[in-house]
Amino acid sequence: MRKITREIKVGNVGIGGDNPIRVQTMNSLPLNQVKENIEQIIRTVEYGNEIIRLALPDFDEIGYFKGITKHSPIPVIADIHFHYRLAIEALKAGASAIRINPGNFGSKRNLEEIIKASKDYQAAIRIGVNSGSIDKKILKKYGERSAEAIVESALEYIKFFEDKNFFNLKVSLKSSDIYTTIDAYREFSKKSEYPLHIGVTEAGPIPEGIIKSSVALGTLLMEGIGDTIRISLTAPPEEEVKVCWELLGSLNIRRKFPEIISCPLCGRATVNFERRLKEIIPEIKKRKLPIKVAVMGCEVNGPGEAREAELGIAFSQKVAFLFKKGVIYKRGKEEEIIKEFLKTLEDM
Numbered sequence: 001m002r003k004i005t006r007e008i009k010v011g012n013v014g015i016g017g018d019n020p021i022r023v024q025t026m027n028s029l030p031l032n033q034v035k036e037n038i039e040q041i042i043r044t045v046e047y048g049n050e051i052i053r054l055a056l057p058d059f060d061e062i063g064y065f066k067g068i069t070k071h072s073p074i075p076v077i078a079d080i081h082f083h084y085r086l087a088i089e090a091l092k093a094g095a096s097a098i099r100i101n102p103g104n105f106g107s108k109r110n111l112e113e114i115i116k117a118s119k120d121y122q123a124a125i126r127i128g129v130n131s132g133s134i135d136k137k138i139l140k141k142y143g144e145r146s147a148e149a150i151v152e153s154a155l156e157y158i159k160f161f162e163d164k165n166f167f168n169l170k171v172s173l174k175s176s177d178i179y180t181t182i183d184a185y186r187e188f189s190k191k192s193e194y195p196l197h198i199g200v201t202e203a204g205p206i207p208e209g210i211i212k213s214s215v216a217l218g219t220l221l222m223e224g225i226g227d228t229i230r231i232s233l234t235a236p237p238e239e240e241v242k243v244c245w246e247l248l249g250s251l252n253i254r255r256k257f258p259e260i261i262s263c264p265l266c267g268r269a270t271v272n273f274e275r276r277l278k279e280i281i282p283e284i285k286k287r288k289l290p291i292k293v294a295v296m297g298c299e300v301n302g303p304g305e306a307r308e309a310e311l312g313i314a315f316s317q318k319v320a321f322l323f324k325k326g327v328i329y330k331r332g333k334e335e336e337i338i339k340e341f342l343k344t345l346e347d348m
């Protein structure tokens with residue numbers, strides 16, 4: 001059962017409350033490549049991305065940031081460190097939210113300036129506490145970068161924002177250790193109503209990063225924790241978005257693209273099956289259709305093994321079969337059945 005959190009808005013995208021769990025990623029290019037950044041955002045949107053984060057490291061790059069934000073079809077979050085004035089400039093340049101670690105901005109007065117600007121621009125703030133950026137006093141108290149220390153640090157920052165009448169907050173509590181990440185989110189979720197952005201920081205390349213993130217985020221999502229997700233991978237952002245959707249789909253939380261059921265192959269598979277998989281699977285993946293589709297290696301067990309699939313195709317040595325919900329309704333030559341399978345998918 002999903003935990004209901006306080007609803008906030010990042011641009012026109014609702015987060016928390018009874019909004020769906022939002023998918024987000026972060027651009028990977030230097031900001032001066034304005035056109036390439038816009039194209040990268042658009043590619044992520046084609047895969048279902050809903051919010052994009054851009055790192056804004058310096059004042060010199062505000063112009064580029066503005067150019068990208070102006071043409072972004074989805075809300076932009078500016079990732080800011082150290083310079084409170086840069087956060088204010090990002091808001092002026094069109095950021096719908098900023099992501100900060102409040103411990104990085106020197107005096108509390110600087111944070112107050114960020115809060116004031118965020119109110120003026122009706123922007124949200126994501127408080128990001130990482131195991132590497134726990135408040136020094138709290139770190140001394142706990143003596144290690146534990147989940148408790150991360151949570152206490154986050155709650156202390158929240159109190160500061162609330163004291164200044166600012167509530168448009170979401171929170172992330174990341175560590176590259178998945179046990180610490182899970183514990184921190186669980187603990188925070190018991191103590192606070194603010195929406196949570198969940199992720200494992202620096203999760204790694206594919207497949208290691210996918211596995212690590214899926215274990216941590218999957219555990220949290222199954223417990224109803226998490227309002228937005230990002231899978232941090234050493235890979236292009238569109239890959240992160242695809243994995244987000246696969247994860248949400250596999251948990252039956254949210255699905256945008258077909259769930260593909262394909263058999264692991266065995267001695268019964270036809271000699272051509274692997275070649276057919278390469279042809280058919282990209283065609284299925286393209287469809288924005290939240291259904292289960294099966295591609296199976298033989299007609300003996302294939303349809304039965306994939307009986308929960310709305311639509312399926314199975315191959316035998318001589319002919320192919322089209323089936324729905326485990327029942328074969330057409331058989332014929334491979335080419336003919338593949339054509340009909342793709343047409344049925346298109347019609348759906």
Ligand code: SF4
Nearest residue numbers: 263266269297298302
């Ligand atoms: S569907 Fe057929 S080929 Fe594929 S694993 Fe099952 S028995 Fe083997």
